Amino acid sequence: MRVLGFIGILTWSLQPCFGQSEKERYEAWLDSMKNDKYIGIIKHLDDVIITDYAYQARDPKMQMNMRSTDQLMHCLPGVNMIRRGSFANEPMLRGLTSDRYVLSIDGMRIYGACTDKMDPASSYIEPINLQSLDIAFGSQSNMMGSGTGGSVNFGLKKPVFTQDDPFRFSLRSNYSTVSDEFGQAMDVNYAKDKWAIRASGVHRKSQNYFDGNGNEVRYSQFEKYNYATSINYRINTQSILAFDFVGDDAKDVGYPALPMDVSFARAKMFGLSYITDKIGLISEPEIKIYHNFINHEMDDTNRDSVAMHMDMPGNTRTTGGFIRGFLRQSSKSVIEVKADYHKAFWHAEMTMYPNEVDQLPMFMLTWPDAHRSILGVELSHTYQVKPNQKLIYSGRLEQVSSFIDSDFGERQLSVFNKSGLEHRKNNLINLSTQYLWDVTSSMTANAMISYGERVPTISEQYGFYLFNQQDGYDYLGDPDLKEERNIHLEIGQKTQKADLRFETSLFAYLFDNYIMGIYDPSLSNMTIGALGVKWYENTGRAKMFGGEMMLSNLLLPSLTSKLDLKYVYGEDFEGKPLPQMPPLKVSYSLNQNVKGWNIQPEIEWSSAQNRISEKFNELTTKSFTLLNLRVNKMFESDRMKYSLGVGVENLTDEAYREHFDIGQILRPGRNGYVQIQVMF
Amino acid sequence: MKAIKSIFILLAIVFVSACSDSDDPQLGFETDLTEINSITENGLKVTLFASEDFFVGYNNITAKIEDENGNLLSGDIVVTPMMDMMTMSHSSPIEFPDGTTFQDGSFNFSPVFVMPSGEMGSWSIKFSINETEVTVPVEVSAPEKARLVSFMSMMDETTKYFVAYIDPKDPQVGQNDLEIAVFKKQSMMEWPAVTGMEFELEPWMVSMDHGSPNNVAPAHTENGHYKGTVNFTMTGDWQIRLTMKDNGNTCGTPYFDIYFQ
Known part of the structure; x- marks a missing residue:
């Protein structure tokens, strides 16, 4: 199902920011246009007054968790964040890692450049850049691409056309005690006549953090800069030309859970879009072209004791474009269409330096110059069957072509009598049908069945001796892997009353050709200390079940409570537990407003995980309870707004880790933070 | 492999054409190999070619066999590598891929030198060409990595x-x-x-x-x-x-x- 977490003034309070359907997404989109926060601003260019700046999400919980994208995503239902260190957590959608879902930034596809997943593309964006977060689960393609685990799209913040006040400016500063982290962020919006320009900058620097036992977690420091600009030009009242740029430079990033750190990770993204009211049959079309590239350098020069020093640089680049819009928009029927194309390139290498001086360095290509091009067409139709019943069906066809163009890489593959030069084609289909039924005026039930396919990732298809710290094996990609398939069943309901919001969803994923690493005892490990070698294989069937529940209600006029529950159960092809399955997680928060002070105590409880994957050498994870207390206050004057946020996270200094975290590294202990924001 | 081989051959051609006359078509004898040593004895001239200097291990050698007037010869041949160590002498393994006759002045053989030349002793290759003896002294070195x-x-x-x-x-x-x-x-x-x-x-x-x-x-x-x-x-x-x-x-x-x- 779909989660639309609009950040900004768009949605929430007790209103849905978690829309459930295409139709509602469309309505949210219409709403957003009315609120003039979406790029759909073209409709209302002339009557825009802006009071919004970033970090003002109406969801009090989200509002208080905006210090990083990781922290923000942690609050979303169905999302867990896998930690390898303090930096660049990997979002996990209902227990599925980034291999299985499609990640994009403002519709632009982008691929991390690290073979060890140190840089999920979400790490190249900061909350200050974000306007919306659009997450779809399972095998819905959600106009983003074919996957079996859903999609995540980070909507980039757009500049606003202000009438009365050409300059808008905000500054933010925060400090966290557990890791001695300072964060600074600013953004500025300037609008004049036909131009609206926005620029933002972020600097964050963190030292090592301390875990709940009071131990310093070495190699958990990081430093990053993020800088972005967006320029919108109003061609006429109906059309906008928009240019977006995001740059992100991280350096000296430690990964305590991994044997290596990162000396730098740099991403640059460029997008140019044209939005108008109509082109031919298509209304509200958006045409976009984009390019992005990432350079990532893994090294271990700061580590005290390593068996052998290594350099592992990697880079990716992606170029593409799409056109999307509506074929029909009536009260009874909305048809949205999209055609997209992108091509991407992956290169990663490893040089190992022996300790003996007279021995030569060793070199291998871990991503052997892989190329992939993806062409997709997609259609989604929302149809009002009866006044209280809607049918949404959608389909996507995608053609993927993959190959490597490195002789060295080809020779590496020849060791296994395999070849990667041939252009391998995969034709993918995603189909989805969803039924929405307003059972009562306040309750909507839904049922969905969808079918999705995905191509293997570049690591799964062409990776060469990629060491996986999670289970301690070297991994080999297989160019002949087949597509993974998933049948996704879902039922849910949403109840919404004046003082109550109650949502439940239950899902089942039935995978076929499920891709995972299988131990090959005939091969010897490459990495010193590894336990052996695994091949990525189509293992057959895997099953996952789970659900989310959210109950939010008004206890007193100034006191709200929110209860969140999520759980995933997974079985592999042998009926054994899948690795990294998130156990039951419950969080309960209260939000009390006292004279403008928002006081939010929160308790987060995770059950133990004893269903462990022996294939992945998993260990059981014990249950833990976290207490957080956050306080927020907004001060306003005519021209300025200030906000102050203070809080303590992990109040009891619990020593804990989440089951799906990599390595046995504990998460941070007690953390006090303060956050100040000024807007004028 | 092929590419590197052909690059090697190309380099060898350049090298050979730059520093030897062995590819003179007038002589009817062409080779991509480098001249290693040459000797004239008993009215015969024997020139040895190889892709690299002789080393301890399996060597592929081509001998060019002429009379004093530069005419390429044909006939029967016996080749024996000899290590002379003052008090004793010994031979080494050797292979004749094309048998023990030769034509148009060209003969291929593959000796396996079992030790390097040096203070211990010196190598020579003894030829018996149509029953005429020719001995070519050769230098055999130990390669950096043993072969x-x-x-x-x-x-x-x-x-x-x-x-x-x-x-x-x-x-x-x-x-x-x-x-x-x-x-x-x-x-x-x-x-x-x-x-x-x-x-x-x-x-x-x-x-x-x-x-x-x-x-x-x-x-x-x-x-x-x-x-x-x-x-x-x-x-x-x-x-x-x-x-x-x-x-x-x-x-x-x-x-x-x-x-x-």
């Missing part, structure tokens, strides 16, 4: 085996054809090829202590030559580790160090 391994049989502790590394000459990442040749010392002058041995093969990356998969152990083809496949998963220093077995009993465990970037 010949000798050992006493672990079975009887008296038979001395010589295992020569032939291919891959230009090892690279991926699949490589592996060829070795095995000889034994029967007497000072008799160094026959050893057939019927079995091998186990394990390429080993010493600095990281790992092997490589899907290798094919060398198996006997003919005349003591054994062919297999060796795989390298990365560049660097590798060791080709062999176990030589005779009827299931281990005779020895020779290995070759190789390296490439």
